[in-house]
Amino acid sequence: MEYTPPPFFKRGPSLLARLSFFALLSLILLYADARFHYMEGVRKVFGVVLYPLQKIMDVPGDLVSGIGSFFVGQSYLKVENERLARQNFLNAGLLQTQQELIAENRHLRELLGMKERTGPGSTVAEILYFGRDPFSRKVIIDKGSSQKVEEGAAVVDDTGLVGQVSRAFPWTAEIALITDREQLVPVQVVRNGLRAAVFGTGYDGTLDLRFMPVNADIENGDVLVTSGIDGVYPAGLPVALVSNIERNAAYPFARITCTPAAGVNRHGQVMVLARLAPLPAYPTAAPQKKAKQRKSRRDG
Amino acid sequence: MRSSGFGYLSTEEILLPVKPAYVALTLLIALLLNLMPLTGWLLVLRPDFVALTLLYWGIHQPRKIGFLPAWLLGLAMDVADASLFGQHALAYSVMMFGAIALHRRVAMFGVRHQMLHVVVILLLMQLIVLVVRLAAGGEYPGWWYFIPSIVGALLWPATRLLFSIPLRSRRDPDEV
Numbered sequence: 001m002e003y004t005p006p007p008f009f010k011r012g013p014s015l016l017a018r019l020s021f022f023a024l025l026s027l028i029l030l031y032a033d034a035r036f037h038y039m040e041g042v043r044k045v046f047g048v049v050l051y052p053l054q055k056i057m058d059v060p061g062d063l064v065s066g067i068g069s070f071f072v073g074q075s076y077l078k079v080e081n082e083r084l085a086r087q088n089f090l091n092a093g094l095l096q097t098q099q100e101l102i103a104e105n106r107h108l109r110e111l112l113g114m115k116e117r118t119g120p121g122s123t124v125a126e127i128l129y130f131g132r133d134p135f136s137r138k139v140i141i142d143k144g145s146s147q148k149v150e151e152g153a154a155v156v157d158d159t160g161l162v163g164q165v166s167r168a169f170p171w172t173a174e175i176a177l178i179t180d181r182e183q184l185v186p187v188q189v190v191r192n193g194l195r196a197a198v199f200g201t202g203y204d205g206t207l208d209l210r211f212m213p214v215n216a217d218i219e220n221g222d223v224l225v226t227s228g229i230d231g232v233y234p235a236g237l238p239v240a241l242v243s244n245i246e247r248n249a250a251y252p253f254a255r256i257t258c259t260p261a262a263g264v265n266r267h268g269q270v271m272v273l274a275r276l277a278p279l280p281a282y283p284t285a286a287p288q289k290k291a292k293q294r295k296s297r298r299d300g
Numbered sequence: 301m302r303s304s305g306f307g308y309l310s311t312e313e314i315l316l317p318v319k320p321a322y323v324a325l326t327l328l329i330a331l332l333l334n335l336m337p338l339t340g341w342l343l344v345l346r347p348d349f350v351a352l353t354l355l356y357w358g359i360h361q362p363r364k365i366g367f368l369p370a371w372l373l374g375l376a377m378d379v380a381d382a383s384l385f386g387q388h389a390l391a392y393s394v395m396m397f398g399a400i401a402l403h404r405r406v407a408m409f410g411v412r413h414q415m416l417h418v419v420v421i422l423l424l425m426q427l428i429v430l431v432v433r434l435a436a437g438g439e440y441p442g443w444w445y446f447i448p449s450i451v452g453a454l455l456w457p458a459t460r461l462l463f464s465i466p467l468r469s470r471r472d473p474d475e476v
Contacts, residue, residue, distance in 0.1 A: 015397060015400055015401060016397075018366070018367050018397075019367065019393060019394065019396075019397040021367075022367045022368075022370075022371045022389070022390075022393040023390055023393050023394065025371070025389075026371070026374070026386040026387075026389040026390035026393060027386070027390065028386075029375075029385050029386030029389065030384055030385065030386040030387060030390065030432060030436075032385075033384055033385035033386060034384055034436045039385040039386075042375075042385070043379050043385055046375060046376055046378075046379040047379050049376070050335070050376060050379060050380055053331065053332055053335055054335055054380070056332065057332055057335045057336050057337065058337060060336075061336075061337055128337060129337030129338075129339075130337075130339050130343070131381060131382040131383075132338075132343060132380070132381040132382075133381045133382055133383035134441040134445055135383070135433045135438040135439070135441060136382065136383070136438075138382045140382065167382070174382045181438070181439060202439055202441075
């Protein structure tokens with residue numbers, strides 16, 4: 001099976017040697033990326049090279065959608081316009097009360113000596129394409145680190161939390177959706193303030209609420225919002241609705257399935273929120289004190 | 301599909317010599333096709349055009365293509381797909397090995413039997429990606445994960461035809 005030319009033709013190293021070289025190189029890259037995330041710099045270089053090609057391939061899709069929107073009926077536009085006007089009116093009312101709430105909140109926080117919660121600025125971005133890797137749930141957006149999109153920032157749409165920026169290239173960024181298998185969001189039940197963590201399942205439209213005791217006070221239809229204790233997601237963003245609860249006393253935890261609040265598959269636009277102000281460092285002085293105490297006891 | 305009489309020698313027709321620029325152009329077009337922003341069923345059905353093109357050149361012109369283009373294109377696909385860095389590079393390298401090692405054997409067969417070789421090599425390529433991802437803590441996505449290999453093998457006759465069109469001799473050999 002091995003293809004070997006006669007020895008008097010010089011053709012460099014043998015096929016197997018060449019394969020071993022490139023396979024070994026790939027394995028080293030894989031290990032460095034999966035285990036230590038060393039490859040981000042090289043990845044960025046490839047990302048910059050691929051960016052123009054990506055832009056070229058977006059043209060046919062944009063053309064099709066452009067032609068499609070050109071032939072939209074007038075009646076449809078009229079209905080849509082009416083609906084948006086009504087919604088705008090309702091939102092305006094809500095916004096007016098919200099302005100007051102924001103002012104009141106700031107005042108109360110000042111009185112209590114607490115820090116501001118929201119950082120300045122957020123970026124609206126368009127979804128370029130869905131990640132083609134079948135093992136993860138990711139989307140690519142058209143704003144990157146040159147538009148101040150930072151790694152780790154939260155991403156929302158008009159109905160709820162979409163995910164988190166996992167990698168920022170100069171002009172594009174990768175967003176890990178909350179349905180990704182490796183994503184975890186600390187949440188809170190709106191009805192009773194119960195805190196929990198929502199895990200992605202790797203499938204569209206389902207999330208798991210894990211490690212909740214069988215008798216936990218959770219009902220179908222409960223709204224889960226971000227709890228804000230992680231320092232990554234701002235508090236109060238809608239994350240999911242509880243859709244199914246299985247309480248089996250044979251297991252220590254209940255099986256709770258939720259549906260995400262955000263509709264990533266429905267819209268083309270998302271908003272990247274600015275990163276939160278870093279939380280105060282975790283107190284690490286405790287063990288030192290203990291050692292000192294022990295020392296003083298021994299001295300005394 | 302065998303040419304009359306000399307079927308045991310080779311079924312390949314005699315084509316013009318291949319220029320490296322032509323190989324590079326086909327690879328660039330394949331990369332562009334792989335970068336198409338697709339979703340849903342189209343994405344599941346989409347064959348890996350880069351793999352198919354590399355396989356074509358590996359089998360038909362093993363001297364004009366080596367491991368380096370396959371490896372670099374693999375890295376490019378890893379960045380574009382937002383997957384682990386190096387998984388496609390490894391898979392394409394092994395696929396290139398299969399193509400070059402088998403190129404004499406594959407050329408002996410007709411198109412339908414070539415398709416059987418191609419589907420096995422493409423499935424092996426996807427299997428490597430799957431093993432890498434399972435080792436890195438991924439989950440088996442489902443049987444549909446292997447559909448692109450089957451679609452790719454079904455496109456093999458079209459690929460052969462398409463790639464050989466610019467390499468056909470313009471002059472009629474029977475002309476005096």
